[in-house]
Amino acid sequence: MSATVATAPDTVYFDTASLRLLRNDLTLGVDNGSWCLETPDGPIRFAGSSLAVPPTLSRLVRAYTRDDDLVPVARVGDGGTSELHAVLDHRIVRSPRPPDDSARGMVLRYVRAQIAALAAADLAVRQDKPDAVHRMRVATRRLRGVFSAYARVLGGRRLLRAVGDELRWLGGELGPARDVEVQWARARPWTGERANACFAVLSEEARERVRCALDGRRYLQLLTALDVLEVVLSEKPRRHWPAVARRPAARILPHLARTVAEKVDARVSRVAALPAGPERDRAVHDVRKAAKRLRYALEAGAEALPVDAKPASRAFQNLLGEFQDAVVARDLLSALEVANGILTAVRTQETANADRCVDELPRAWRDLRGALRPLWS
Numbered sequence: 230m231s232a233t234v235a236t237a238p239d240t241v242y243f244d245t246a247s248l249r250l251l252r253n254d255l256t257l258g259v260d261n262g263s264w265c266l267e268t269p270d271g272p273i274r275f276a277g278s279s280l281a282v283p284p285t286l287s288r289l290v291r292a293y294t295r296d297d298d299l300v301p302v303a304r305v306g307d308g309g310t311s312e313l314h315a316v317l318d319h320r321i322v323r324s325p326r327p328p329d330d331s332a333r334g335m336v337l338r339y340v341r342a343q344i345a346a347l348a349a350a351d352l353a354v355r356q357d358k359p360d361a362v363h364r365m366r367v368a369t370r371r372l373r374g375v376f377s378a379y380a381r382v383l384g385g386r387r388l389l390r391a392v393g394d395e396l397r398w399l400g401g402e403l404g405p406a407r408d409v410e411v412q413w414a415r416a417r418p419w420t421g422e423r424a425n426a427c428f429a430v431l432s433e434e435a436r437e438r439v440r441c442a443l444d445g446r447r448y449l450q451l452l453t454a455l456d457v458l459e460v461v462l463s464e465k466p467r468r469h470w471p472a473v474a475r476r477p478a479a480r481i482l483p484h485l486a487r488t489v490a491e492k493v494d495a496r497v498s499r500v501a502a503l504p505a506g507p508e509r510d511r512a513v514h515d516v517r518k519a520a521k522r523l524r525y526a527l528e529a530g531a532e533a534l535p536v537d538a539k540p541a542s543r544a545f546q547n548l549l550g551e552f553q554d555a556v557v558a559r560d561l562l563s564a565l566e567v568a569n570g571i572l573t574a575v576r577t578q579e580t581a582n583a584d585r586c587v588d589e590l591p592r593a594w595r596d597l598r599g600a601l602r603p604l605w606s
Contacts, residue, residue, distance in 0.1 A: 241304050242313055243282055245297040252321055253293050253348065256310050257286065266290065267310065268352065288444070292351035295449055324464065332382040332481040333474035336375060337462055339529035343371045344455050351443060362410065362439065366403045369396045374525030378489045382474040382481060383462060392458055395451040402442035406435035408557060415558055419575050478533035486526045486534055487604040493519045497594045505584060510556055513587060517549040538600035545597045552586035555579045
């Protein structure tokens with residue numbers, strides 16, 4: 230045991246040898262076979278042997294432990310977690326992250342927040358918490374979006390590209406579970422209980438795919454790569470940064486965000502030239518992907534950007550999301566066993582929803598582009 234305190238110990242705390250849990254504001258303790266994982270969102274309790282961490286608990290914290298063994302690290306009495314910190318905090322060496330208003334410094338703060346959000350969402354997904362898959366998927370998209378928009382200030386383009394490819398893989402594994410959640414909720418008003426059995430099967434298949442991904446080696450390698458990326462970018466001597474990365478964020482990020490906005494503009498123009506059909510649907514989906522990159526670029530650089538485009542950005546994103554949901558619903562209907570009359574009516578309605586979204590797209594983009602006008606000044 231690495232550390233012991235008190236003469237009448239009550240709780241044994243487990244962690245990795247490098248205290249990965251404590252470093253991330255988590256504690257795992259056992260008292261007479263009653264296990265408790267304390268998280269920022271509240272405690273998680275399990276019953277089991279006091280000699281070894283229950284496998285279910287080990288899996289819950291895999292995003293933090295990376296499969297390192299969980300071993301006893303301290304034994305404390307009535308002081309609880311406060312006493313635990315008093316005993317162990319000296320073993321946690323945190324690299325200083327002083328305030329930094331450079332272009333790289335500001336983007337890195339966002340990157341660190343999203344890496345932490347990914348791990349927190351992992352814990353929630355493993356507990357089957359509502360919206361957890363969505364939160365995890367959004368964290369992967371935010372990281373990819375910022376890697377793309379601000380590659381010039383982050384540097385390490387090859388590493389960014391490699392990690393971005395793995396984040397795309399993870400998003401693909403999460404996607405079906407999220408799509409089923411959305412489509413099941415969307416289908417209830419017109420199918421009632423008829424589609425529940427079908428969606429239940431689809432949901433379990435998609436969730437099993439998520440579980441396999443999160444329990445696999447590739448996912449752990451991705452988490453490790455994110456850690457390495459953050460350390461490399463944070464601890465590389467400032468004098469070795471690209472010149473653009475060292476400059477004030479307010480001087481650099483608006484130009485880079487404008488470049489992302491111009492790509493959205495070009496894609497919206499392309500949609501207007503296409504007739505209804507699969508090619509147009511793909512073009513709108515391309516707009517949606519570019520719009521997400523823009524949204525995350527605006528989020529990451531919010532403190533340095535001379536715009537407040539949240540309402541217009543949200544409206545634009547919601548319109549694109551409604552289009553995507555309508556297209557997926559339309560295509561999914563043929564796989565559901567419903568009466569032909571209902572099938573035809575709902576397919577017609579969802580097709581009309583998709584067409585309406587396309588019709589409204591230019592206006593929604595004009596509103597957003599207007600809110601972004603200071604980026605061009």
